[in-house]
Amino acid sequence: MDRVEYTGIERKHAMQRPGKCYLFGAAAVAALAAAPASGQAGNCAMPPSAAGGTDNIHTRYVEGHLLPPVIKSDARPFSLADRMRQYDVPGISVAVIHDGKIVWARGWGVRDLASCKPVTPDTAFQAASISKVVTAVTALRLVEQGRIKLDQNINEALRSWQVPKDATLAPSGITLRELLSHTAGLGVHGFGGYQPGAPLPTPVQILDGVSPANTPPVRSILPVGSQFEYSGGGYVVTQVALSDVSDTAFADLGRREVLEPLGMTRSAFTMPPSPAILANAAFGSAHGKPMPGNYLVYPELAPAGLWTTATDLARLLIDLQASAAGKRGHRLSPAMTRLMMTPVKDNWGLGVAIYPQGAPRFMHDGVNAGYESFMVSYIGEGDGIVALTNGGDGHRLMGEVVRAIATDYGWSDIAAPATEEKELSLAELSKAAGHFEGGGLKVDLEARSEGLFARLAGGTMAERLIALSPTRFRSEGLGVTVEFTPDFASCTMIEGAPPMKLVRSAPSHAAL
Structure with a gap:
């Protein structure tokens, strides 16, 4: 089953979509359970533990203490190796933030099912919809520089394309704030990707649904501002607007404003991937076999086109945490970061989802064909987790890995310890x-x-x-x-x- 890119918020849409997830259209959630794992990730043996990087008491806890959310009274924890086989996940890369620092990062398993080379902290994965977080930070950087406004009609910033006027659904136009918070009422939830070497559409062709684009036109489908409706298409509009106001290609803009200043040296909006990324890249898989061509290409850079590592994403989280805590000298001012992490509608801020219960937290996840990703972080404290996978049921594996880490560090807001079922009247x-x-x-x-x-x-x-x-x-x-x-x-x-x-x-x- 081919999967389409979509965010965690995408998971809910999994119920309706023909294949994709990390949520948001009823399609996302159901597809997660649609294809059971084969129980075998190719013929690669698990690499030696030392090949993946850091080895300490915390990494060893993860390796031997995975549990699902609901357990029996006599349940014993699973090993990470067993769960990777069961969930058909060839490789996983994890980075953990504690007290504002990356305290450990390592990989387990293999980055591809042909070479069987090990995943390391420097292995790049497709971030899928986590790309939107970097896009949002880039956009808010330009807002603070006065190059674009959050609440003006986005057509005033667009030169190479215009959002078609819709007197009924968007009589006053659509704003950047609405695009970043998925309240613009635009369609096109996610994207199907393209085989390496296939003709790729330009951003304008994607927005108009013109060949070789494989998605419909990005148009208004709901009244602007009326409700949350996840739209990867809206982020392509954002991509074009940011390039237009800066006179800079989006990939170069993201590198200049976010990736390079944060030392995210193994990250790039590059589709197809550059030789530097491919030198240590995880390739996608499905049902225990390599994907044809190893990965799909997503020219929709802003919503889905970032290649990155767990360590690099942890650097981004640390920068946002520090800014949210009131510290200056980061990519965004404290006031802008707090605005980013203030819900606009239905627990969704500007590029990130916000958990309303417990200690304030923000997150994003993602799914491209052959890849699933997840990151979560406390807003005012320096703790968080990033996990990236390259096939199989990465969603469930990452959930158990995150639970083990949260249990180990006492972060019950991030993931509650496994528990038995309760009897209710x-x-x-x-x-x-x-x-x-x-x-x-x-x-x-x-x-x-x-x-x-x-x-x-x-x-x-x-x-x-x-x-x-x-x-x-x-x-x-x-x-x-x-x-x-x-x-x-x-x-x-x-x-x-x-x-x-x-x-x-x-x-x-x-x-x-």
Whole structure:
């Protein structure tokens, strides 16, 4: 099954998409469970531990203490090697931030299934939708330089293309703030990629859906500002606007404003990848076999075209953490960073998703064909995690790796320790029953004596959710945990996807 790029917020859309995820259209979440792993990542043996980099008490804890969110009372932890085989993930690279510093970074497994060379901290992966975070920082840099405005009609910045006027859906036009926060009402969730060597569309051809572009035109599909609707297409609009106002190619702009100053030397908006990136690049895989051509090419640079390492992304997180804590001399001013991390709608800020419960945190994830990525960081504190994978069910593997790291360091807001299922009464379950909507996802919840059941609107199958507490439930089918507010007026995805919010609304007339 081919996957299309999409963010963690993309995971929710996995339910509707023909293949993609890290969320946001109901397509994202379901595809995560659609293709079971083969249990074998090619014929490569696990490289010696020393080949991956740092070896210490923390890395050894990860290697031997992986657990899913829900466990039995007598459950024993899995080894990382076993889980990589089970989830069909050839390689994973991880970087951990503690007290504002990268305390360790290393790789496990192999970067490709042909050479079987080991993943190291310097191995570059496709970041997929995490590219949008770098794009957002680049855009906000230009805002602070006075080259573009957050709240003016983006057409005033665009010279090489114009967003088609829509008197009904966008009578006053679309702004950069709306593009970065996915509230512009534009379509085209994600992108399918192109085989290496195939003709690539220009950004304008992508926006107009003109051959050789393989996606439809980027146009208004919802009233501007009315709701969150994840749009990779909106980030291509941003890409063109930033290039136009700076008279600089987007790849060069991103390098100048973000990558180079932060020492992200193994990162580049380069599609196809440069020889320097390919020298230590992870190649994508599917079902235990190399992808044809090793990877797909994404000319949609701003939303999906970054190659990077876990260590380089950790440098970006550290810079944003410091700025958010009020320190100056970073890529963004403290005021701009705080604006970036203030939700515009449905827990989504300017280029990042914000977790509303517990200690303030921001995150993004991503999926391109053959790659999945995840990063999460506390906003006001110097702790965080980055993980990158190159095939198989990287989503679930990264979830367990992040849980092990969070358990090891005591970061329960990032990932709660594994727990047993809780038994709840019908009265307790009934509080969560009802119809919920958010970000294009519609779900009916029904309380039964045997548990709380969820069904996507229009679907025929209902899944029994696992109760982790009176307000927290787990969908094993989607790999997502949700937390209800105390009054059960809404729930938010707190694990396995960006923090998408679903709000109680009029009950569905369709019975489960």
